[in-house]
Amino acid sequence: MAGLELVKGTLDVLILKTLSWGPLHGYAVSRWIRQCTDGVLTVEDAALYQALHRLERRKWIEAEWGWSENNRRAKYYQLTAQGRKQLRQEASTWRKYAQAVFQVLDAERT
Amino acid sequence: MFRGVRRWLRVPRSPEEQARRDVDDEVSFHLDMRTAELIGLGKTETEARAMAEREFGDPERDRERLRREATKRERDTRLTQYFDELQQDLRYGVRALRERPGFAAVAILTLALGVAATTTIFSVFQGIMLRPLPVAEPDRVVVPHKYEIGNPDGGPVSYADYLDWQERGFFEASAVYLYSGADLRVGGEPERFTIALVTEEFFAALGARAHIGRTLTKTDFDPSAPRAMVLSYEVWQSRFAGDSSTVGRTIGSIRPATIVGVLERGAEWPRDVTVWLPLTLTGAVPADWLERDNYQFWTLARLKAGHSLEQTRAQLAAHAKSIAQQYPTDRANKTLSVVTIQEELLGAGLPRALWILLASVTFVLLIGCANIANLLLVRGAARRREFAVRLAMGARPGRLARQLLTESLLLGLIGGTLGVVLSRWGVDLLVHYAPADVPRVDEIGVNAPVMLAGLTASMVAAMLFGLAPMLQATRVGAAETIADTSNRSSGGRYATRLRRALVVSELALSVMLLVGAGLLLRSLLRLQHTDPGFRAENLITLSLRLSPTRYPDNAAEAGFYRQVVDRLSAIPGVEGATVSSALPLGGGGFYLGRVFVAEGRPQPPAGTDLDGQWNVVGPGFFATLRMPLTRGREFTLRDDSASTPVMIVNQEFAEKMFPGENPLGKRVRSWRDENLLREIVGVVPNVRYFAAGDEIRPLVYVPHGQNTWSSMSLIVRTRSAVESILPLVRKEIKALDPNIALADVTTMEKLRDNSIARPRFNALLLALFAGLALMLATFGIYGVLSYGVSQRTREIGVRMALGARAGDVTRLVLGEALMLVGVGVGIGLLGAFAGARALSTLLFELDARDPATFAVVAILLGAIALAASYVPARRATAVPPVTAIRRD
Secondary structure, eight states: OOOBOOOTTHHHHHHHHHHTTSOEEHHHHHHHHHHHTTTOBOOOHHHHHHHHHHHHHTTSEEEEEEEOTTSOEEEEEEEOHHHHHHHHHHHHHHHHHHHHHHHHHHOOOO | OHHHHHHHHOOOOOHHHHHHHHHHHHHHHHHHHHHHHHHHTTOOHHHHHHHHHHHHOOHHHHHHHHHHHHHHHHHHHHHHHHHHHHHHHHHHHHHHHHHOHHHHHHHHHHHHHHHHHHHHHHHHHIIIIISOOSSSSGGGEEEEEEEETTOOOOBOBOHHHHHHHHHHTOSSEEEEEEEEEEEEESSSSEEEEEEEEEOTTHHHHHTOOEEEEOOOOGGGGSTTSOOEEEEOHHHHHHHHTTOGGGTTOEEOSSSOEEEEEEEOTTOOSSTTOOEEEEOOOSSSOOGGGGOTTOOOBEEEEEOOTTOOHHHHHHHHHHHHHHHHHHSHHHHTTEEEEEEEHHHHHHTTHHHHHHHHHHHHHHHHHHHHHHHHHHHHHHHHHHTHHHHHHHHHTTOOHHHHHHHHHHHHHHHHHHHHHHHHHHHHHHHHHHHHHSOTTSTTGGGOOOOHHHHHHHHHHHHHHHHHHHHHHHHHHHHSOHHHHHHOOOTTSOSHHHHHHHHHHHHHHHHHHHHHHHHHHHHHHHHHHHHHTOOOSSOOTTEEEEEEEOOTTTSOSHHHHHHHHHHHHHHHHTSTTEEEEEEESEETTTTEEOOOEEEEEETTSOOOOTTOOEEEEEEEEOTTHHHHHTOOOSEEOOOOTTOSTTSOOEEEEEHHHHHHHSTTSOOTTOEEEOTTTTOOOEEEEEEEOOOBOSSTTOOBOOEEEEETTTSOOSEEEEEEEESSOHHHHHHHHHHHHHHHOTTOOOEEEEEHHHHHHHHTHHHHHHHHHHHHHHHHHHHHHHHHHHHHHHHHHHHTHHHHHHHHHTTOOHHHHHHHHHHHHHHHHHHHHHHHHHHHHHHGGGGGGGOSSOOTTOHHHHHHHHHHHHHHHHHHHHHHHHHHHTOOHHHHHHOO
């Protein structure tokens, strides 16, 4: 699976966005990111869980143990109010950043 | 019950374990899910799992990292949760207390009183018993004693023995000291200073340092050196205003001495001494000092480094044995041993009394705890449904228990703090009223260790009384209690039993305290009404000391005292005056024990001697004290050194020496000392000699004209108030010799009072505690019975509706009361019977199992407890049958 390496700092915002639709367990987050990017972005699962735990410690997301669709004990994550705020901020930063990069890349000499 | 306990005491998983479990679950869930997904895409199971693991990363390393982080997070979370919950509990606790201010006030006040009393007594206990003397390694300082084998009371030793252990190196340092006194003029009037003449190693043995200046050093003991003296801190403060230039001053006009230092405060030994002087011998040791049976030498020693008390005791005992073999006449049946300086300081009676007071006050605290526990149980019963609902809604039982405990501890903290604050006044009060002869009583205070102990006691008490409602609240099954909607149930049979047990223990403890107080009070009454053997009213006493330089011989001394007595007797309002070497009722002076043998009888073997006190008295002694002679005559001025040697003996001596015979005209000698045959010319009644509660002792009186001492006590009987005569007495003595100090000026009644100050103090304190206990126990039984009645309203109503009469209902409630009181008093009497033996040495002519005291206590407590039960019993009969049944 020869995907692209993730740019540093991207993963957090991807997770926050993924969780913005509702609580999910780690596996679901991983699957969603893979499907969304059509496998272009490679996220090592270990890094994903580390990021989840890091976000949990920063109180941007909170976790609760629950039961999965196939009745197994699973840890569900969901956004906190603080996390939602953070997502808005980071998303807008990313958009501005990407826009700036595109502007340079797409610029034509006049 | 045990399942409940285990459930809420369940130890939670460690943060590491919890984190590992969580991480492992999360990771394996992920891997399993991904594997299943890949299989669904057509991979074989092995391929799928390998791929899932590859995508995950390095499972082992990554898992480990995840676990580490998870552990950290788990710890943070738990800490936060703990503090959150604690805050919740505290808030909840404060609210619970504020919702019932009556309950809170009663509980806090009960606890505060108990803690205050306990802390007060413990401060005294700590200050007197536990605080070491401010000397180097106080555990090593010992006081050697000579003992009669089989008699626990030790006394001073012989100088020859001291020389032996010096020579053999039994101790690191040892010293002899002799008591002396001097009248010195520091300011205007001459004052009596109590002096210890000490040998060279005294301060080394004691391990005391100088506050300023120095203690005595080797050069001070050179007979040709200038006389050096050390002052006590107290005298330095009171007579020299704590002036540091005191060191270097020379005082005394006849044999002046230079003050070289002030001893460290609190390190005085012996305690009442204010001046230390070197004991120097010019020339050889006097021959009588070396006699093996001359026991007038007080000693002090420091154990060798690494030597235990037992080792040293064994060494001394072995040494005493060899001396006894060498000098059988003098030393058979005698042995040597040491006691620590602390034991010597406290004596035997004081520690016992303090232990008893401490135990008693702890009883009061326990009774208080039982009362609070009862209150909490009643309240707990009311809150049972609340807890049950919370349990059903998923509250952990441990959490509930913790919340209850927080409430109790909150009570404990508030009550304890209040109690410790109160104890400061308690200690002041106690120290103020404490008998003056209790050592170091003036140094007692509420210090940090005492306050800590008080708070600890309070918290422990809080845990104790918090435990009962905790067990009660968390052991009930949730469903059972919710189903039990009737809030008139008595809170379960278990709680009822617990409440009854608490009341029974309160009653039992109260009985024990009351019996103790009763015994001490009865003993005190006997003491106060003891006939001292003479009329103690209207007697002024004081002590005089004649300087050997200005009164060089017996004639001069006798002449002075004759003049004093003549002059004082001439004061209008004075009925008579006399002198005595020592005062009865423990008034001080020179108490001298001697052994006697009658003329014509053989010298008795050691250990079978007739001991008697030797008291030198002036003419008119018995008339002045109003001690009518039962036979013979009083001493007169004609009993002097030129006339026949005579003595007057007391009843006890006469009966012991000449049972069934007329002692008048018989001759007796104190064969080990004066060894002069004295003719008995009179017999007098027995007096209480060392204290108002002293046993009856054989006593002989010898005329001052024939055995002239320089230090004597003066006794003046007045017709009118003592206060008006005292200035005249001072004036007359001053006119005779302005350089003589009037020391220990007091009255015989005060001496009698002082001699029973300790028993009085003990009795009053114990009575106070017993009173508190009685009050608390009464509240206790009242509370339990009235709660019982209020819970049984329905039952009683039904009974009455079915035709029971008021009397039946009263009997029902009183029956329960009678059962509780009976069991409590019974257990208490048994406990008191077993424990009273501890009091026996504190009792004066009273058996510790005095049946009257036991009976009175049982009746008193029973009556009060039943009276307290009568109110709830009456209330029960007032239940109107119909309402009671309707109240559903």
